[in-house]
Amino acid sequence: MIVPIDALEADTLYSLAESFVLREGTDYGEEEVSLDVKVQQVLDRLKSGEAVLVYSELHESVDIKRKEELQASDEVE
Template structure:
């Protein structure tokens, strides 16, 4: 199930994004990107609908996924 990012309060959204960024260990190239910058980038992807917040009832978990890779069948 997709959870609209606008349904979360700002603190919860930031904590979710921080947890996602730290868990993913994404490579950002030769330059180091700060945690606040990474959070901002993910937040922009949520706003532009490039990414979505997904809740899995089966796994009782929340994740952020690329919108193109997700179909709302949960």
């Protein structure tokens, strides 16, 4: 189930984005990007609709997915 980002408090949304970034692992790009910048990038993608919050009733957890990932999985099912 997709959770609208405006249904969450700003602090909660930030914490979800921060947790997502921390799970993604180490950045091996040419330039080091700070945690705050990475979190802001995730928040920007959520606000633009490129990414969405997905609640799993089975796992009782919230994850962040690219919208195109969800559309691709819907087409497979």
